[in-house]
Amino acid sequence: MEQSLIMIKPDGVKQGNIGQIIHRFEQHDYQLRAIKMFTMSQELAKQHYAAHKQKDFFDDLVAFITSGPVVPMVWQGTDIIASARDIIGTTDPKAAKLNTIRADFGTDVRHNAIHGSDSVENAKIEIARFFPDM
Ligand code: UDP
Numbered sequence: 158m159e160q161s162l163i164m165i166k167p168d169g170v171k172q173g174n175i176g177q178i179i180h181r182f183e184q185h186d187y188q189l190r191a192i193k194m195f196t197m198s199q200e201l202a203k204q205h206y207a208a209h210k211q212k213d214f215f216d217d218l219v220a221f222i223t224s225g226p227v228v229p230m231v232w233q234g235t236d237i238i239a240s241a242r243d244i245i246g247t248t249d250p251k252a253a254k255l256n257t258i259r260a261d262f263g264t265d266v267r268h269n270a271i272h273g274s275d276s277v278e279n280a281k282i283e284i285a286r287f288f289p290d291m
Contacts, residue, residue: 162283
């Protein structure tokens with residue numbers, strides 16, 4: 158069964174949206190397999206966003222993602238990776254479809270409330286990164 162690393166970002170936590178975001182996934186036929194809350198180190202943040210290290214927003218992104226606690230989770234279900242990306246919405250909340258998590262809880266292209274793995278390969282890497290005991 159497919160698994161995805163879904164993570165509520167510091168803005169989602171600070172604005173009190175943990176419960177509502179988790180509820181979006183519970184409304185579907187997905188199982189929550191792991192969850193925790195912690196503040197990412199600079200090192201972990203740089204690893205997680207290594208694909209963006211050449212981008213001009215990289216330093217600001219690392220500063221944001223380490224600015225407070227995050228809630229990483231492992232969700233499991235049929236086609237969860239693609240389906241979760243649909244539930245989450247596009248990167249920029251202002252461009253995201255109605256009723257997506259980012260449209261409802263995101264603020265701007267950086268502060269967009271949630272992360273979801275974008276491929277089977279990356280999901281495996283991200284789950285191992287955040288939940289090495291799984
Ligand atoms: N991001 C940013 N500035 C940008 C684009 C993206 O700070 O101009 C942040 C944003 O938080 C996004 C993350 O970098 O979620 C990763 O970007 P990606 O393009 O992988 O988007 P995602 O897969 O999260 O939709």
